[in-house]
Amino acid sequence: MDCKTLKEFYGLRELVITKGDEGGYIMADEKVSFEAKPVQRIIDTTGAGDIFFAAYLIYRFHKHRNISESTQYAASIAARYVAGLYIPVGQLKLPSSRLNYGHTADKFSEENRPKDVILANGRRIQIGH
Numbered sequence: 001m002d003c004k005t006l007k008e009f010y011g012l013r014e015l016v017i018t019k020g021d022e023g024g025y026i027m028a029d030e031k032v033s034f035e036a037k038p039v040q041r042i043i044d045t046t047g048a049g050d051i052f053f054a055a056y057l058i059y060r061f062h063k064h065r066n067i068s069e070s071t072q073y074a075a076s077i078a079a080r081y082v083a084g085l086y087i088p089v090g091q092l093k094l095p096s097s098r099l100n101y102g103h104t105a106d107k108f109s110e111e112n113r114p115k116d117v118i119l120a121n122g123r124r125i126q127i128g129h
Helices: 003-010 048-062 067-082 102-106
Strands: 015-018 024-027 031-034 116-118 124-126
Touching: 003 015, 003 024, 015 048, 024 067, 031 067, 048 067
Parallel strands: none
Antiparallel strands: 015 024, 024 031, 116 124
16 A cells, blocks of 8 residues: 555555655655664664654644654654663653552452453453452
């Protein structure tokens, strides 16, 4: 399926295509290409497209920037990630989550409580027994 058909079929306003060190493009009303930012020393490319996409979404829709500005920002963030310039998870100081889902399960009556959960990998686990 080509990009135009994908956009129409799913009702998308924009389709983000990343192509690693070749850059990529955004298919909106028209095709907007972008270049990857140069990286002097590649540490790890795993997940760089995901990083690009997340940065693009933030800049485009949260910061209300145009496609060109958003791709430039996202390409810069992805390049920093590929170069290893990020905070390792072990060094992050995150506030503890206030979400505690344990109490939610207690609100279900026994007969309505889910018995099995099927994980994304297809594995089935039993709960509440």
